[in-house]
Amino acid sequence: MAEVIIMPKLGFNMDEGQLVKWHKAVGERVKKGEVLFEINTDKTTMPVEATADGTVLKIMLEEGAYAEVFTPIAVVGQDGEDPDAALAAQAGEATAPQPAAALPAASQPAAQQPAPITYEYEVTVIGAGPGGYETAIKAAQMGKKTCIIESTYFGGTCLNVGCIPTKALIKTAELLTEMRKAGEFGIKGVSPDALSVDMKVLQARKGRVVKTLVNGVKALLRGNKVSVVEGRASFVDAHTVSVADKKITSETFIIATGSSVFMPPFIAQEGSNHIITSTEALDLDHVPGSIAVIGGGVIGIEFAYLLSHLGSKVTVLELTDHILPMVDPEISEMAQKRMEAEGVTFYLGAKVQKIRDDAVYYEKDGVQASVQADMVLMAVGRVPNTEGLNAEGIGLEFDRKAIKTDLHMRTNLPNIYAIGDVNGKVMLAHTASHEGMVAVANICGHDEEMNYDRIPSCIYLDPEIACIGLTEEQAKERRGGNVKVGRFRMNGNGKSLVEGDTDGAFKVIVDAELGEILGVHLYGKHVTDMIGEVSVAMTAEATAEEMIHAIHPHPTVNEALGEAFMAAWNGKAINGL
Template identity: 35%
Template sequence: MQQTLSTTLLIIGGGPGGYVAAIRAGQLGIPTILIEGQTLGGTCLNVGCIPSKALIHVAEQFHQTTRFSQGSSLGISVQPPTLDIGQSVNWKNGIVDRLTSGVAALLKKNKVQVIHGWARIIDGKTVEVEGAGMRIQCEHLLLATGSTSVNLPMLPLGGPIISSTEALTPSAIPKRLIVVGAGYIGLELGIAYSKLGADVSVVEARDRILPAYDQELTQPIAETLKTLGVKLYLQHSVEGFDPATQTLQVCNPEGETLALEADQVLVAVGRRPHTQGWSLEALALDMNGAAIKIDERCQTSMRNVWAIGDLAGEPMLAHRAMAQGEMVAELVAGKQREFNPVAIAAVCFTDPELVVVGKTPQEAKAEGLEVLVANFPFAANGRAMTLESKSGFVRVVARSDNHLILGWQAVGVGVSELSTAFAQSLEMGARLEDIAGTIHAHPTLGEAVQEAALRALGHALHL
């Protein structure tokens, strides 16, 4: 016999957007049910943001220890290290378990009912949970199913062909790894595997790495790839994999086919909204390409049906989904809200890290804006020197007439931690004089932020 439940807010998907919406709704006293077919936390906590950063940390520690075994200008010498990748994966899994357990505890604390199962939409007010013998009626339906990896038909997953999910739980480090795709996912994992001892090659159809970012920003990362011995095959298209010879067939710009030897091939060519397998078509919503079309309140074309996060298209960022989820919960509670951030930070956890917030010089000029652009190199920053990380810079983009800051970009060690200051300055409408006149602690990487603003005004102090 089928059980029927009723609730004010029903959320499909327990990733960053869905669980944050549920927590906020619970805080606001909204009766809320959340349906999740897998583990709470979604891609980000389980097979994305968190585990990838954990593996990157393991790789960096192993790489540095290996470097010290070969002699170091710091005066540190150690025996050549060994790697127990099984233990590394256990440590990574422990972090994931703690975070997902924390999410479950927060949902329970805020009286959110979590149902584990696969949702199937009947209509805008009704959802069935397959395998649970349950039907749920709701006033508001929030769609937060996230995204899935894009697969290549000529490289079906299985055996030596893996996605980022398998790459984050290795049982051994392959001797030869080919990464297909030089976007942020491919390069983050490619660099990590190289530091863990794999012979890494990267195949990219475009003419440069990280094609979404300008070449000035990506140059320090290209230098790291060269130092690590990562081979780049730019403007090469993939034709297929021959398991008999363990070779990836690629076509170079001249139309010649090359056979690249590989023990594993990591397919990292992007992600797409997860719209299949849960009867989304029953709603006949307006679409924006492969994504659900939403307005500035995350409302779909159907009243009281909302969509957030990757399901609603770019930018596919966990922190965007979280902010949208919080907002939708407040809208359901009757508050007046719109999702109109000045900028959302994008971060690549490559080596070195890369951050983009707001408009780049190219974007500002394409909009016909007269801008001031200034860089401050980490080579002139004392803290960067003490970290043995002098490559990279901070760049500011501001209007020429009133000095309103339009964007920040940075590449260098630890610059992901500057992203909050960048975004905050844009949200608060800061001008170059505001940043230049703020006393920044010394010695910190953040001093490069102040110096970039000073340089845009024509008087950098340490350059």
Template identity: 40%
Template structure:
């Protein structure tokens, strides 16, 4: 059968692109060998936040006396929390399927691969059938990277996938990697009273995120007895111990369970990319500002292009690709891609960091205020702290925004728009924010 557009992969990028294309009148077919929703829904964004929500409620219950509320028997029932997670995934998965069907998108539950390039488009094989499409969007996502550590393959370690299916909590856990995924699991397990140790090769956690944010978060976790080994390289895993090196000294770190979270890699194997000549760079598909690859008519959105491995980026990239296919003027901008760490406390960031601006030689100013200037934040976070920091150039144009404090993920939105639209502090300060809300802190920072 012939289609206007074939999409391989049904994560946020693929499903959003499919519905958007169908709404533009294209005949769309979508291939997904696993579950609809991709990594984000089934083993990433949604299940981790579901578990973190339960852990956060437990923390609030145990600390209720701060608010004049005593809940002496608060406890965490793992089986019920996991059951709730499964129910939510099924509900959201069914919603995705219904949305695609309502838009007339044909869904094929098979592994797909490109087999030929023709004058009219491309041929795709899936199962025992063959399909033709004028355009193709590849949205196959990413998978956990497993480093070549001596002895690791002999240990029943976890990646995020296994950690989200746990049936019994360990007594202690060592997390290899201090990135976003690793730190969210640190937040979860430390809240549940598990002894947590983080081993990170870099001198700071959360890699490229704002240094002040990562330092503050690390200190918050250290108060909860989480141990950190930074600038530390793992050399081997032996008999329930991580063997590592730090400044020439050998360390032996015992563990009950090991979680490997050192990054993700684009999924490009088995797609037949070499058959049609799609260019790769460092294992990811090379794309232009319209998400088109080196082969005209083939696009790549989401983690598979390696530019910004975030679900919300993938959704926007899918929209841009469809716009290019349908001759609607559009181009992808990465100026204001938000980054959130759903820990307790939360971190939210958008735009450039101080480190990036210093490296680029940009003359910038810092406008920093404590979260305690927001009445709503004080009401909802007894003894809590945090800050909101806006970075501007010499003309007052907002270049970045960085926040620490619960609720940051929700109140970052006006700052995202300000960075994308290159608003000045004066323009942002003229906007009326509702009171009392935590989001007012953005305006307060602009006025500072």
């Protein structure tokens, strides 16, 4: 009778094992007492011996893969025996003793235990945006049998209707602006008035960029052996989702369904309007003569910059008293003044009440006013995507509209995690990706927590803005005013002068006693490519003094960072008065 070999339980706390190496292949003979395979437990690698003479008839677990204890992984028997019949017989013997497992060398048989519940997948990710697809790949790389479910488009909002297409359009706007200044750099033959943008060609280029990246995501998933299911997932229970007419079971789920544009119900719409969101703005086939942007956050300000440089007359209406709330106000005010000099109009503290016939009606300082425009861009935020998920139906807890998680990214149901915009913590693609890494680590038995104090933000204007950590006001509140602040203006930076743009400044906030980096806010050329240095420094708990002693190359815009830390810690920069 053929013997079904199972993953042995070699320790009290062992729930699964990793097949490290098969010492015999299918069709090869094995003798009793001969090492058949090796497994990794949570502590060590152990050889497992065959319990009888026979031929390896079937192997179900590949080298490097994981299996729960007592899961069938191979069949050993005599030549001509049917391994599938042996497996079927084992499955049907509910009341019979478990088939004898291969015995680990120098050990006694494990006590008989009931077969564990098995699922189709170990990890299933719902949503294939940046957070979702990278999380699925990481889970697969950790040896987990992984599935990803996507309802709309791979790459999510970021790759399709967010970060990437926006930057593709902004690149064209920047080139147009630079070419108009060609004469300042000694270039003849360029007539600024003759320059224009072919929106059809621009949109085609944007489409190619998006398509390349989306195809890359699909290739990465295939290459990492992640099973892909297309359709909308809805929870049946904590271990099952339905996708169309198919049921998928999984030991763990990671919800990464992202967010959608928020359309505020408190802003009335009357008459005939041309209201667009960021999604429609990315597909414009012409540049509107004028546009009113409702919202002064990152999305609103980037589109205000983009459309103004393409030729629109732009008006921004923001409810609070400053734009870009995550940026230190000293820096965001510089950006606002630059945009105003380039023709953008700002109304801060403006409470929008309604839109009627493309006129935005608002109240500011007790006075009613309105702005007429050809189009209105609604950019007041985003809301987590949970519609159709049946998250409430299976008992998931919410924090307002977001799925509630702890710092391990777990929900109140221990086998379900939620990452990215859907948990409402920090709606940034790179936050979602890192939350996914934390979730996978915890699924794999580690104990990792997410740190939300060191997440960089980037705003793609010209010059760019990048920031991480606390603003000056926040730092003073948390440290009782015991902070030092350093500033370095770009007019003291040689590379910025070479670039032809000395607007902007670097601002750093550090603890006055320890030199701990509390916040960094950069406004200058290429700063989105520099903020990663500060993220590494903060993660490594580097101090202001260590940042000063880190040698920054010359001539670069980046060397202004060391100057700003000098200004904060030593009281004065070298190249600034």
